[in-house]
Amino acid sequence: MTRIDQTDDGAVVIIGSGAGGGTLAHELTRRGVKVVLLEAGQRQSLASFSQNPGEAFGQLTWLDPRTQSGSWDPVKTSPTLPVWICKTVGGTTVHWTGATPRIRPWELRARSTYGDVPGASLIDWPIAYDELKNYYQLAERRLLVTRRNGNPGLPASNNFKVMYAAAKKVGYKRVHTGYMAINTRPADGRGFCIQQGFCVQGCKTGAKWSALYTEIPRAEATGNLDLRTQCMVTRIEHGADGKVTGVLYRDGAGQEQRQKARIVCVAGNAIETPRLLLLSESAKFPHGLANSSGHLGRNYCHHINGFIWATFDKPVHFWRGVVLGGIMEDETVNEPKRGFLGGYHLELIALDLPTFPAVGMPYGWGRDFASFIDDYRNMAGMFINGEDLSQPTNRITLDDKVKDANGLPVAHVHVDEHANDKAMRQHARMQGTKMYEAIGAKRVVLSPTTPATHNMCTARMSAHPSDGVANAHGQTHDIPNLFISDGSAFSSPGSANPTLTIVALALRQAEYIARQMTARAI
Amino acid sequence: MTIPVARREFLHVTGVLTGLLAAGSPLALLAPSRAWAVDLTSLTSAEAATLLVATRTIAPHDKLEDAAYAFVVRALDAAAAKDEALHSQLKEGVASLGAGFAGGSESVRVEALRRIESTPFFQNLRVQTLLVLYSTPLAYAYFGYEGEAFSKGGYLQRGFNDLRWLPDVPAADSGPVLA
Numbered sequence: 001m002t003r004i005d006q007t008d009d010g011a012v013v014i015i016g017s018g019a020g021g022g023t024l025a026h027e028l029t030r031r032g033v034k035v036v037l038l039e040a041g042q043r044q045s046l047a048s049f050s051q052n053p054g055e056a057f058g059q060l061t062w063l064d065p066r067t068q069s070g071s072w073d074p075v076k077t078s079p080t081l082p083v084w085i086c087k088t089v090g091g092t093t094v095h096w097t098g099a100t101p102r103i104r105p106w107e108l109r110a111r112s113t114y115g116d117v118p119g120a121s122l123i124d125w126p127i128a129y130d131e132l133k134n135y136y137q138l139a140e141r142r143l144l145v146t147r148r149n150g151n152p153g154l155p156a157s158n159n160f161k162v163m164y165a166a167a168k169k170v171g172y173k174r175v176h177t178g179y180m181a182i183n184t185r186p187a188d189g190r191g192f193c194i195q196q197g198f199c200v201q202g203c204k205t206g207a208k209w210s211a212l213y214t215e216i217p218r219a220e221a222t223g224n225l226d227l228r229t230q231c232m233v234t235r236i237e238h239g240a241d242g243k244v245t246g247v248l249y250r251d252g253a254g255q256e257q258r259q260k261a262r263i264v265c266v267a268g269n270a271i272e273t274p275r276l277l278l279l280s281e282s283a284k285f286p287h288g289l290a291n292s293s294g295h296l297g298r299n300y301c302h303h304i305n306g307f308i309w310a311t312f313d314k315p316v317h318f319w320r321g322v323v324l325g326g327i328m329e330d331e332t333v334n335e336p337k338r339g340f341l342g343g344y345h346l347e348l349i350a351l352d353l354p355t356f357p358a359v360g361m362p363y364g365w366g367r368d369f370a371s372f373i374d375d376y377r378n379m380a381g382m383f384i385n386g387e388d389l390s391q392p393t394n395r396i397t398l399d400d401k402v403k404d405a406n407g408l409p410v411a412h413v414h415v416d417e418h419a420n421d422k423a424m425r426q427h428a429r430m431q432g433t434k435m436y437e438a439i440g441a442k443r444v445v446l447s448p449t450t451p452a453t454h455n456m457c458t459a460r461m462s463a464h465p466s467d468g469v470a471n472a473h474g475q476t477h478d479i480p481n482l483f484i485s486d487g488s489a490f491s492s493p494g495s496a497n498p499t500l501t502i503v504a505l506a507l508r509q510a511e512y513i514a515r516q517m518t519a520r521a522i
Numbered sequence: 523m524t525i526p527v528a529r530r531e532f533l534h535v536t537g538v539l540t541g542l543l544a545a546g547s548p549l550a551l552l553a554p555s556r557a558w559a560v561d562l563t564s565l566t567s568a569e570a571a572t573l574l575v576a577t578r579t580i581a582p583h584d585k586l587e588d589a590a591y592a593f594v595v596r597a598l599d600a601a602a603a604k605d606e607a608l609h610s611q612l613k614e615g616v617a618s619l620g621a622g623f624a625g626g627s628e629s630v631r632v633e634a635l636r637r638i639e640s641t642p643f644f645q646n647l648r649v650q651t652l653l654v655l656y657s658t659p660l661a662y663a664y665f666g667y668e669g670e671a672f673s674k675g676g677y678l679q680r681g682f683n684d685l686r687w688l689p690d691v692p693a694a695d696s697g698p699v700l701a
Contacts, residue, residue, distance in 0.1 A: 051670035054657060146697065153697030158685035164695065165688045176695040185700055192700060194676025204672045314687045319667065320677035353667035354657040357581070358649065365580040365648050366632060373656075374583060376665040439688070 018091020022211025090212025157321030344386025615643030
């Protein structure tokens with residue numbers, strides 16, 4: 001185990017070990033950069049992943065308190081859990097479902113494509129698609145994404161057969177088993193998919209890409225990584241010149257520690273990243289670090305989501321097989337005549353029996369509710385994943401009334417839905433219902449918005465320093481040696497599941513940081 | 523100075539919840555007899571019986587036997603034994619349902635629960651019912667859910683694509699099954 005001295009101010013400190021932080025750690029360490037990777041959670045392994053859904057949820061999920069407000073459904077349906085993300089080595093890449101579509105070129109130009117939308121705070125990405133495309137290709141090779149680079153698709157499951165027949169019946173054309181970071185055959189040290197249906201509990205064959213068993217051990221093998229688990233960063237410190245100098249954190253024993261740094265990269269997911277920067281306020285930066293624009297914590301995006309469940313008079317056994325192995329892309333277009341801006345995907349989904357009633361049908365009880373679950377064998381499912389519009393008032397703030405175990409204010413999530421968000425969801429629900437009914441569904445049930453698993457845009461990249469927190473490399477506009485290295489940096493959410501884009505941006509950022517370090521610019 | 527008093531946790535039985543396994547119950551194969559009994563450590567027998575009826579009203583699966591719902595009551599009872607606030611919540615919640623609740627018709631019971639739908643007692647009871655009931659082996663068997671499959675090699679060779687009442691997906695939109 002490499003140990004980097006806590007007083008070593010030549011190290012790069014990365015906070016968070018998920019898709020962004022884990023990938024960045026690997027990319028920097030393989031270039032010879034010394035990295036201290038601080039992870040709040042514990043380290044699991046293929047062997048330690050639980051096959052009991054309730055236990056797995058407890059093992060992987062970030063359960064430290066968070067509060068929320070606003071008009072979105074989780075305030076009512078999931079008051080103590082506004083978002084469902086991980087606290088473990090590898091971050092949310094441990095429980096993610098492996099879906100890796102790209103953000104579309106026109107989605108990267110959100111402000112130009114959609115115009116000046118009242119109530120929204122849209123900007124274009126400061127990166128052109130033609131440039132990002134190169135990093136998407138690198139990321140797809142690294143994650144071994146199906147249907148890219150000559151990789152075959154995943155085989156269709158029962159649940160997908162239903163989705164496919166339904167989509168074709170109503171005339172959709174672009175329907176397939178998805179772009180998935182799930183191996184169909186052993187490759188790159190990862191196993192192959194045996195269609196267990198337990199993607200979210202941690203993939204026990206390692207068929208699904210996760211930073212936990214790819215990027216992180218490879219970074220360790222370079223001898224340049226000092227991974228410290230159960231270390232929760234509480235403050236980023238800076239000097240009189242305004243540059244960051246290191247971090248304060250609590251170790252697993254609750255002791256406060258300081259790690260010096262040449263560069264600090266924040267990759268704590270789009271809730272904890274702005275929280276930490278807000279917690280690091282000082283006399284010099286009274287509104288939090290890198291917040292001269294006032295955008296830190298604002299423009300929170302979470303994707304339009306929701307389940308569409310259907311029952312049939314014959315069995316489906318939808319729990320057998322890859323959870324999210326299917327996508328319908330025909331609605332991933334910008335056609336305002338549908339009554340809203342932006343696009344959405346419908347993605348395949350199933351939930352295990354212990355999880356289904358509480359998560360898939362929140363709020364339910366009584367005979368109607370129970371009678372639907374009685375048809376669990378004969379059920380099929382889809383998940384809506386659409387672009388929501390950035391709004392300045394949808395934001396992460398510090399909740400001074402609720403403190404965490406270290407006595408620090410927890411993150412408060414506020415979300416009001418934009419009229420466009422509602423119109424898009426309505427359309428997606430209508431289309432999903434039409435699909436299933438077209439092939440004879442007995443009954444279709446729609447869920448409210450679920451706790452967000454995709455969290456984005458709370459420390460966004462912008463061409464102009466007044467519009468966001470970071471530049472096109474995730475380097476904060478205000479502090480040259482402070483970087484945003486996760487989905488917080490997205491300028492807009494697009495309609496793609498975010499992990500592939502987070503990895504692509506981390507690959508790009510690593511090149512930039514290494515170059516800047518060599519040139520002694522940082 | 524005070525001398526710390528050594529304490530020992532006693533399993534103090536406060537009541538018992540009983541029933542009979544259904545004739546074809548998956549548990550009947552394992553159990554020595556069809557009669558089952560759950561020792562209670564915080565609730566009274568009457569409170570537990572009322573809670574059992576309440577969980578059934580929340581998630582009414584007529585052919586799912588009482589023993590499955592008893593798992594929920596057992597979990598609530600165990601949690602209440604360690605948490606005085608929860609114990610009071612359950613006691614007061616049960617009392618608020620009234621004496622006629624447990625013996626009432628379904629519409630009477632639904633109406634009684636609807637009246638208290640916004641209370642922490644009901645919300646807790648609903649969530650615990652969903653989390654515990656559908657995690658039981660009895661529920662797995664009842665709903666036909668096969669559970670984890672890693673230990674059996676997954677569903678790759680065990681029916682993940684065995685649906686035959688719809689056409690197969692063309693190769694271009696699907697992918698090969700590894701032999």
